[in-house]
Amino acid sequence: MEKTGGSKFILIFSLLSVLLIFSICIIIDNIFYPRITLFKDDIVINLNSEYNEPGYKASYKGKDITDNVIVTGNINPTKLGVYKLNYSIIEDSKSKKVTRKVYVKDLTKPKLKLFDNGDIYICPDQEFITSKYKAYDNIDKDITDKVKVIKKGAFVTYSVMDSSFNKTEITKRIHYKDIEGPNIKLESDDNSYILVNSNYNDKYTTVDNCTKNVKTKVSGKVDTTTPGEYKIKYTAIDEYKNKTTREKKITVFEKGQNGTVYLTFDDGPNIGTTDKILDILKEEKIKATFFVTNRGPDYLIKREYDEGHTVGLHTATHDYSYVYSSVENYFKDLESVHDRVYRITGYDTRIIRFPGGSDNTISRRYKLGIMSELTKEVINRGYKYYDWNILSGDAGETTESSVVYQMVTQKLSKDRVNIVLMHDIKPYTRDALRDIIKYGKANGYIFDSLDINNEMLTHRVNN
Ligand SMILES: [Zn+2]
Structure with a gap:
């Protein structure tokens, strides 16, 4: 017992002595050595964010010597890792150094x-x-x-x-839960035009997101024998009573009735413009008329014909000095483009437009009276020719699509047919086309293509 008690005393005494010496050391260190205090220990910063120094303080023998601290070490905030910053000071040949760790970590959530x-x-x-x-x-x-x-x-x-x-x-x-009504798909536009006495098929399909059990009601009728506007309403209800309705307007029109717009494109076909024009006509589901020449690739004429447009003739060469130098030369040239169209489409087209129009005066340079002769002779040979009553401005007046748009839309009239002169070789005409069609549709115009049944629209002959 005695012996054990003595050991315990020695142990406690030793510990107290160590503690005392340690405390004395700290005191000596604080009094006789410079001292640096960091305001924060180790720091974590997010990758790619800025490191802000939280600050530090240094003192020596009760004096503030913060300004004398030298900070070394680098942090690269763009690279993950642990970086060390060293804060050191030397006073009276006594030095002190403390280190701060800076962790650059990825703290950004995915x-x-x-x-x-x-x-x-x-x-x-x-x-x-x-x-x-x-x-x-x-x-x-x-x-x-x-x-x-x-x-x-x-x-x-x-x-x-x-x-x-x-x-x-x-x-x-x-x-x-089903909260969506069936989708009603129409084969044609919500706004479509059909020629009087032609067939009308209101084909539609309904697709529901959840069920095959869709009831569809169609109300309204189209009398294809009487021109006018008709409305058809589709109502589709799925098994969960979600309802969708869609209304379609059908305009039954007569060939050449007032308010019809005939978009006519001369001088093509041409890659980069004619093809894009055909795309727009297809998307807008309307038909137009192309008075073609011998330029451009065959496949564009084939597309014009296959997509339901009228292919008319403008002359093969469009060379005034040749085609207007004699009746014989004119027909030789016309035959050339006629044969081209026939070879490509198998269609014997009989509608034409004179280069420069039937009222052109340029032909006087090549043969006096040629237009008087030609306008009669083309009819003798079974052709019809069409001039225009609306200029689009793309024949030299402008090169801006906004002007083409203005010139066409301002002249459209419900009191006559509208034959619009355009050129499918002009990019600004191509660029104006969609808006012209949209304007026409929004304002109740009918778009159609010319054919041999259309009454001729002719200018006064000047030569
Ligand atoms: Zn022309």
Whole structure:
């Protein structure tokens, strides 16, 4: 017992002595050595963010010597890692150094994008299907394959974690309910035009997101024997009582009735303009007339014909000095382009437009009276020719599509037919076309193509 008590005393005494010596050391250090205090210890900053020095203080023998501290070490905030900043000072040949660690870490959460907005609606009796998603991280880049989808009751959670354990989570509510009506698809436009006494088929299909059981009601009738405007209303209801309605306007018109617009394109075909014009006409579901020459590729003439437009003749060469030098030369030239169209389409086209129009005066240079002869002779040979009553300005007046648009739309009239002179070799005409058609449709005009049944529109002959 005695012996044990003595050992205990010695142990406690030793510990106290060590503590005392240690304390004395600290006191000596504080009094006789310079001292540096950092306002914050180690620091973590996000990658690519700025390091802000939190500050420090230095003192020696009760004097502030902060200004004498030398800071060394570098931090690269664009690179992950641990960086050291050293704060050192020497006073009276006594030095002191402290170190701060700066951790540059990735603290940015990955981005998780779901392609469904709001709550998720699943058709009744159907299995839950995960939404489409994409995950992207600033460091790991595409981490879509790391996305976890967990479904719990009426909720689904999409989560993703990057390699630095930053996590992003999105939770959505699932409803087993159909809230969408059927989609009614029409084969034609909502606004379509048909020639009187032609066939009208109101073909439509309905597709529902959830059910095949769709009831469709069609109301309204089209009398194709009487020109006028007709409306047809489609109503589709799915099994869950979601309803969709769609209304369609059908205009039954007579060939050449007032308010009809005949867009006519001369001088083509031409790659880069004619093809684009054909695309627009197709998208807008309207027909036009092309007075072609021998330029451009055959396939564009084939497209014009196959897509339901009228292919008329403008002359092969468009060379005034040749075609207006004699009746014989004119017909030789016309035959050449006629044969080209016939070879490509198999169609014997009989409608023409004179280069410069039937009222041109340039032909006087080559043969006096030639237009008087030609305008009679073309009719003798079974052709009809069409001049115009609206200039689009693309024959030299302008090179701006906005002006082409203005010139055409300002002259359209409901009190006559409108034959618009345009050139499908001009990019600004191509660029104005869609808006011209939209304007015409919005204002109740009918678009049609010329054919041999159209009454001729002719200018006064000047030569
Ligand atoms: Zn021309």
